Amino acid sequence: MAAGAGTAAGALAVYLGVRSLESGPLEFRDAIYYPPITDDSPPWWSARVGEPMRVTDFAIWQGAPGLWRQVFDRGRPVEGTGFRVLAIRVPRDDTAFSAPTDVSLPQGVSLYYDDPARDTRIVVLYNRCTHLCCSASWHTSPVPDRLHDYVGSTPTYQVFGEDPIWCQCHDAQYDPMVLTKGRHPRSGLEYVGAANVHGPADRPLPVVPVRVESDILKGTMVDSRWYAYCG
Structure with a gap:
């Protein structure tokens, strides 16, 4: 590896908090992956x-935690990388579900996955509570x-x-059935998220806009500032 490439890999390792990183091409993947299991009882996934x-x-009503935009080194995931997300399948009931319709997104990207033919709707959310950045659960x-007392x-x-989604x-x-607009406390940027229905959080949990390729769920980074509120 050239010296410049090695320096870049080292800098990325520091940025990501990764202790060791093999030399070689690094790749961020938009696909959402099932994470390692940390609970004593195995989940459905x-x-x-x-x-x-x-x-x-x-x-x-099934949901699972995931890792989005993981770093892969030579085809293998780098431990400690990726955004924590929650993916939840909700009913396709438009009398109960709501979401903004005036949000500008890249072509082929939606605030949530929706397939009338298969009666499937999936919402993906950034899994950092907007109160103090703990991980929520489903x-x-x-x-x-x-x-x-909602x-x-x-x-x-x-x-x-x-x-609902619960940060314990x-x-x-x-x-996750009520997607609404919120405003970022630092940047003032408007974003979309799952409505906060119980305190102490006072703003929505940001969505991860999605697209699907060969049935694989992929997140899209519309604006990284939506998720820049921890630390």
């Missing part, structure tokens, strides 16, 4: 660890009854009886 998410993987534990429309619970650190919750 345990057999798919390390594979890209496919829109055909999910039953209604149906890993039931939300206690005392936390069902602010505003919460169709996931009020219509379908399902718990401080009990913030977000509804």
Whole structure:
């Protein structure tokens, strides 16, 4: 490897917080991959660890954590890289689901995946709570009854009886059936996210706009500032 390339790889390793990085071409992938399992009890997607998410993987109300824009070195994922996301299949019920229609996106990219022919709708969200940047969860534990005192429309619970996205650190919750506009606290930039329906979070959880290729779910970086609020 040329000296310049080695320096670039080293700089990238520092930027990503990676302790060791093999020499060779580095690649950011937009596909969303199932992450390593950290829980004691295997989740429904345990057999798919390390594979890209496919829109055909999910039953209604199934969700899974994922890694988006991981760095790959010689075809292998670099540990510690990638944005943490949540992918959730929600019902295709437009009487309960809502999303802005006036958001400018690249051609072929949508705020969520929607396929009427297969009756499939999937929402992907950045998994860093807008309160203090903890990781939220989807149906890993039931939300206690005392936390069902929602602010505003919460169709996931009020219509379908399902718990919303829950950050168990401080009990913030977000509804993946209600995509709404929020404003970034640092840049003032407008973005779209899942509505915050329970404090202490006071703004939406950002979506990751998506496109699909050969049924593989891929995120699109519309504006990196949507996700720049941790640290």
